[in-house]
Each structure stands twice: as structure tokens, then as C-alpha cells.
Amino acid sequence: MKDTHSASKEPLSAYEKAAIEGHDPRCTPQYLDGVPPIGSEIVKPVYSDEHNDNWRFLLNRQKSLLQGRAGQAFLDGVRILGLNDKGIPGLADLSVALETATGWKIARIPGLLHEREFFELIAQRIFPSTDYVREKNELDYTPAPDCFHDIFGHMPMLTEPAVADFYHLFGKSALNATGNQRTCLERLHWFTIEFGLIHQVDGLRVFGAGTMSSKNEVVHALSDEVEVIPFSLEKVIEQDYEVWHLQPRLFALDTFDQLVREFRAWAEKEGLLA
Numbered sequence: 001m002k003d004t005h006s007a008s009k010e011p012l013s014a015y016e017k018a019a020i021e022g023h024d025p026r027c028t029p030q031y032l033d034g035v036p037p038i039g040s041e042i043v044k045p046v047y048s049d050e051h052n053d054n055w056r057f058l059l060n061r062q063k064s065l066l067q068g069r070a071g072q073a074f075l076d077g078v079r080i081l082g083l084n085d086k087g088i089p090g091l092a093d094l095s096v097a098l099e100t101a102t103g104w105k106i107a108r109i110p111g112l113l114h115e116r117e118f119f120e121l122i123a124q125r126i127f128p129s130t131d132y133v134r135e136k137n138e139l140d141y142t143p144a145p146d147c148f149h150d151i152f153g154h155m156p157m158l159t160e161p162a163v164a165d166f167y168h169l170f171g172k173s174a175l176n177a178t179g180n181q182r183t184c185l186e187r188l189h190w191f192t193i194e195f196g197l198i199h200q201v202d203g204l205r206v207f208g209a210g211t212m213s214s215k216n217e218v219v220h221a222l223s224d225e226v227e228v229i230p231f232s233l234e235k236v237i238e239q240d241y242e243v244w245h246l247q248p249r250l251f252a253l254d255t256f257d258q259l260v261r262e263f264r265a266w267a268e269k270e271g272l273l274a
């Protein structure tokens with residue numbers, strides 16, 4: 001069989017390399033071609049009925065699981081952003097709502113980004129989001145980024161002022177991190193932004209995007225199968241995690257201000273906010 005690629009002498013793209021290695025190419029980080037469209041520059045795609053149906057199915061399924069599980073800040077965020085089952089919302093409209101709430105904007109990106117490009121946006125209070133939704137055969141699970149995770153999972157918490165400030169500080173710190181500091185930041189991201197828990201007056205609640213966009217994680221997170229540890233930044237940065245399984249151990253904040261306070265102190269001590 002003719003190898004058309006080596007014949008053309010063109011370098012392989014990240015997607016092509018991943019396909020050859022057998023990975024889902026959508027999970028391969030990629031570089032942006034230039035500055036991505038931000039806020040009002042983002043053109044909403046014309047979604048098919050099937051894609052809007054997929055969004056509707058995912059949103060209604062998650063919403064039915066959130067009662068008594070989701071933190072109040074997340075529920076408030078869903079309302080502020082106007083997320084509903086009419087169809088996939090436009091990123092430009094979401095950007096306006098987010099900017100009004102906490103000064104964050106949204107950039108449209110084509111898929112998983114390389115870390116540095118991701119954090120360069122986060123450090124400017126710009127959240128990178130995809131605008132395509134998973135396919136029908138992936139409704140229960142997809143390892144790839146999609147707009148249900150980015151929009152429904154991540155954006156509601158960015159309307160919460162302390163979380164918005166934490167993530168901004170996180171992005172700035174990530175750009176300066178080296179060596180073990182990077183591992184610490186990955187763990188902090190995992191156990192807060194993706195899988196964080198918070199104590200409310202009415203009980204323990206979930207707020208992380210990884211939890212909110214997964215039907216299994218949202219039920220599992222507050223079950224007896226999870227060991228819940230009081231949040232302490234020093235403990236979190238020592239805690240390894242497993243990407244491909246349900247989380248056996250999670251950390252619970254007392255308040256979102258605690259997260260900002262502990263993170264700022266640590267990042268300053270590490271020289272990451274200079």
C-alpha cells in the first residue's frame with residue numbers, strides 16, 4: 001500500500017500521529033493557528049437536530065441528578081447563564097453573561113489545547129471552550145472535550161466571584177510553574193475545578209466540572225464509596241489521582257474564599273505570582 005504521507009514529505013499533524021498510534025485523535029492536545037475568536041467574534045455554528053437533541057438529553061439527565069447534590073453556586077450559575085434544554089447555546093451570548101458576572105470571557109477553540117496556550121487564556125480571564133457536542137453513541141462517556149463539559153460543566157462556577165478569582169490566579173501561576181510545581185497545580189486543578197466538593201449549611205455538595213458533566217461521577221461523588229477529606233492545599237498537592245476511574249477520594253472546601261486564600265498563599269510562597 002502506498003504511504004501517501006511519507007511520499008508528500010509533509011510533517012504529520014498531531015491528529016494524524018494520534019490516529020497512527022491508535023489514540024482517539026480528539027484527545028491529542030493541539031496548538032492554535034492564531035488568536036482564537038473571543039466573545040462577540042465567535043460565530044455560532046448551525047447545529048443539526050441530532051446535536052441539539054444530544055445537548056437536550058445530556059442537560060436534562062444531569063439536571064435530574066443535581067437536586068440535593070449540586071452546590072448552590074453551580075445552580076445559580078446555570079440560571080445566570082440561562083442554560084436550558086432548548087438547544088446548544090451560543091458561546092458569544094454566554095461570554096456576555098459571564099463577563100457581566102465576573103469579568104470572564106469565552107474563546108472558541110477547536111479541541112484540546114496544549115497546556116501553555118490553555119493557561120495563557122485562563123491567565124487573561126478567558127475560558128477556552130469547544131462548540132461541538134458529543135455524538136449519540138458517546139452520551140454515556142467520551143474521553144474527548146466537548147461543549148457539554150465545557151459549557152455545562154465549567155461555566156456555571158465561573159459566575160462565582162471567588163472561583164473566578166481562583167482560576168485567574170491559577171492560570172497566572174501555571175505560566176510560571178516548573179518541575180514539581182506543575183504536578184502540584186495539576187492535582188489542585190483536578191481536586192477543585194474538576195472534582196471539588198463544598199460543605200454547605202444543608203450538607204456536602206459537588207461543584208467540579210468533571211463531576212457535573214458525568215452521570216456516574218455526580219452520583220458517585222456523594223456516595224459511601226468516596227472518602228471525603230477536608231480540603232487542605234498541602235494535602236491536595238500530595239494526592240495522586242486516577243484519570244480513567246471513578247474517584248475514590250475527594251476534598252471538601254468549607255468556602256470558596258478558603259480556596260483563594262490557601263492558593264494565593266501557596267503560589268506566593270512558590271514565587272508563581274511574581
Ligand SMILES: [Fe+2]
Pocket residue numbers: 149153154194209210
Ligand atoms: Fe474540564
